[in-house]
Amino acid sequence: MEYEKMKKPSLFSWNKFTFICGVETHALGDDGCLCSSPCRWRKQWTKNQCKNDYETFNKILRENPKEEHYVQIEKDLLRTYPECPTFASNVYYHGMLKKVLVAYSIYDVDLGYVQGLNMIAGVLLYHIKNPEQTFWALVETMEYQELRMIYLNQFKELKQHIVNIMQIIKLKIPDLHALMEELDIIPECFINGWFLSLMSNCIPIEYMPPVIDKFRQDGWQFVYRLIVAYLLYLKERLLFSNDQAEFLQYLSSQAGREVGAEWPDLIATSGKVYL
Numbered sequence: 001m002e003y004e005k006m007k008k009p010s011l012f013s014w015n016k017f018t019f020i021c022g023v024e025t026h027a028l029g030d031d032g033c034l035c036s037s038p039c040r041w042r043k044q045w046t047k048n049q050c051k052n053d054y055e056t057f058n059k060i061l062r063e064n065p066k067e068e069h070y071v072q073i074e075k076d077l078l079r080t081y082p083e084c085p086t087f088a089s090n091v092y093y094h095g096m097l098k099k100v101l102v103a104y105s106i107y108d109v110d111l112g113y114v115q116g117l118n119m120i121a122g123v124l125l126y127h128i129k130n131p132e133q134t135f136w137a138l139v140e141t142m143e144y145q146e147l148r149m150i151y152l153n154q155f156k157e158l159k160q161h162i163v164n165i166m167q168i169i170k171l172k173i174p175d176l177h178a179l180m181e182e183l184d185i186i187p188e189c190f191i192n193g194w195f196l197s198l199m200s201n202c203i204p205i206e207y208m209p210p211v212i213d214k215f216r217q218d219g220w221q222f223v224y225r226l227i228v229a230y231l232l233y234l235k236e237r238l239l240f241s242n243d244q245a246e247f248l249q250y251l252s253s254q255a256g257r258e259v260g261a262e263w264p265d266l267i268a269t270s271g272k273v274y275l
Contacts, residue, residue, distance in 0.1 A: 006217060018135050057132035060103045069105040069113040076118040083203050086126055098123060098129040103135050108142070114151045116196030123200055123208045134273030140214065145219040146267045150195060165224055168275060172228050176235050183244045194227060207263040221275065229270035233259060
């Protein structure tokens with residue numbers, strides 16, 4: 001059944017609705033939200049809208065997903081924020097996330113399920129805590145700023161984004177770019193994941209709401225700025241890399257954790273990066 005053209009109420013209205021967070025690991029913001037930025041992800045729908053939303057979600061789930069999508073979703077459940085207590089070995093959250101991902105794989109017939117969706121859906125579910133609302137939030141997030149397009153046509157648009165960001169790195173951080181060329185670093189080895197997950201593969205889940213907010217507002221230009229700000233933060237350490245393996249190992253396993261509690265400031269100041 002074709003679901004893509006179904007008209008749904010907008011989940012996000014940046015001036016009217018309040019994001020209900022539920023994160024208990026950092027201080028209250030000025031607006032009473034537990035996130036550092038006022039993220040408006042949970043629409044206060046009318047009862048009829050809620051009912052229709054719930055019924056459509058469950059109608060989608062009554063269909064069978066493609067076997068290859070189902071198998072990959074099962075594998076990726078354990079890879080979704082394994083360091084986060086909410087997801088680590090949590091059958092309840094894994095069950096909700098599985099529903100969201102299976103429903104999306106059926107809903108978006110052209111894309112189905114691809115790796116990276118689990119991280120974005122995981123962020124939304126962690127904060128929204130409701131599978132059907134998370135599903136529609138994922139639908140809108142994927143369609144907004146054409147995020148879903150980077151997964152299609154053999155990643156054609158993703159490849160163009162990598163060309164773009166490498167040109168920016170060459171201009172903004174020439175010494176790091178020169179080292180990458182010297183060490184024969186293949187940028188796809190680490191940049192692919194940044195784009196496909198909107199940086200959620202290195203940013204702690206509690207700090208992700210402003211990333212999705214800013215992406216929705218500014219699109220891929222924000223992602224470019226955030227990547228440049230991140231690499232500038234890591235530059236001195238990266239320049240000490242002796243070989244390709246050390247460079248990539250640091251980026252994949254240590255770098256994000258070392259930023260730690262400074263992520264909110266880094267995300268906020270990335271807007272000052274001039275492209």
